[in-house]
Amino acid sequence: NAGVMQNPRHLVRRRGQEARLRCSPVKGHSHVYWYRQLPEEGLKFMVYLQKENIIDESGMPKERFSAEFPKEGPSILRIQQVVRGDSAAYFCASSPGTGGFNQPQHFGDGTRLSIL
Amino acid sequence: AQSVTQLDSHVSVSEGTPVLLRCNYSSSYSPSLFWYVQHPNKGLQLLLKYTSAATLVKGINGFEAEFKKSETSFHLTKPSAHMSDAAEYFCVVRPDTGGFKTIFGAGTRLFVKA
Numbered sequence: 001n002a003g004v005m006q007n008p009r010h011l012v013r014r015r016g017q018e019a020r021l022r023c024s025p026v027k028g029h030s031h032v033y034w035y036r037q038l039p040e041e042g043l044k045f046m047v048y049l050q051k052e053n054i055i056d057e058s059g060m061p062k063e064r065f066s067a068e069f070p071k072e073g074p075s076i077l078r079i080q081q082v083v084r085g086d087s088a089a090y091f092c093a094s095s096p097g098t099g100g101f102n103q104p105q106h107f108g109d110g111t112r113l114s115i116l
Numbered sequence: 117a118q119s120v121t122q123l124d125s126h127v128s129v130s131e132g133t134p135v136l137l138r139c140n141y142s143s144s145y146s147p148s149l150f151w152y153v154q155h156p157n158k159g160l161q162l163l164l165k166y167t168s169a170a171t172l173v174k175g176i177n178g179f180e181a182e183f184k185k186s187e188t189s190f191h192l193t194k195p196s197a198h199m200s201d202a203a204e205y206f207c208v209v210r211p212d213t214g215g216f217k218t219i220f221g222a223g224t225r226l227f228v229k230a
């Protein structure tokens with residue numbers, strides 16, 4: 001099954017540490033999206049990337065959060081100096097680069113980040 | 117501005133009875149609409165999508181949804197609920213503005229009683 005792969009599935013960090021979340025898109029997909037889901041809430045868009053480019057980061061907090069999608073390797077969502085409020089499930093999705101805006105996104109199983 | 121409203125945060129049905137999950141959207145343009153299902157500790161799985169073809173869309177697992185432009189609704193239905201349908205359901209809109217931004221509803225949790 002060559003779906004979207006996210007790792008780790010669970011990540012525990014202490015306040016002030018860094019968290020790195022990885023996402024490998026579906027093979028052949030060139031668009032990656034990151035979402036955050038708080039308990040009992042829907043998904044909130046964070047950032048949309050294509051290979052080596054950030055297309056839309058309007059949902060990303062201005063500080064401590066960054067994302068990349070290098071030419072080779074997975075997409076990385078990086079959270080520096082984590083705080084308790086960063087505890088959430090982070091989902092990655094991918095879609096093909098062709099077919100227009102109506103292509104559905106394929107989701108990974110998420111990374112559950114817990115901050116102690 | 118685009119938005120999605122799922123009218124019920126929780127829906128409870130008995131096994132074998134119909135399911136109705138309601139969704140209204142607001143979009144300045146002709147949107148694409150999707151329903152996703154999320155089982156506990158899993159990612160989202162696409163149930164169906166509407167992309168300006170037939171207004172009645174059939175999806176997986178017996179679900180279907182009808183796009184009603186006059187009512188700006190895209191309600192999800194299933195004739196007969198199964199226990200395995202218990203999950204969280206998200207209505208999603210992608211405005212036809214040439215971008216890829218996706219807007220999620222807050223979700224409806226479906227409970228299925230034996």
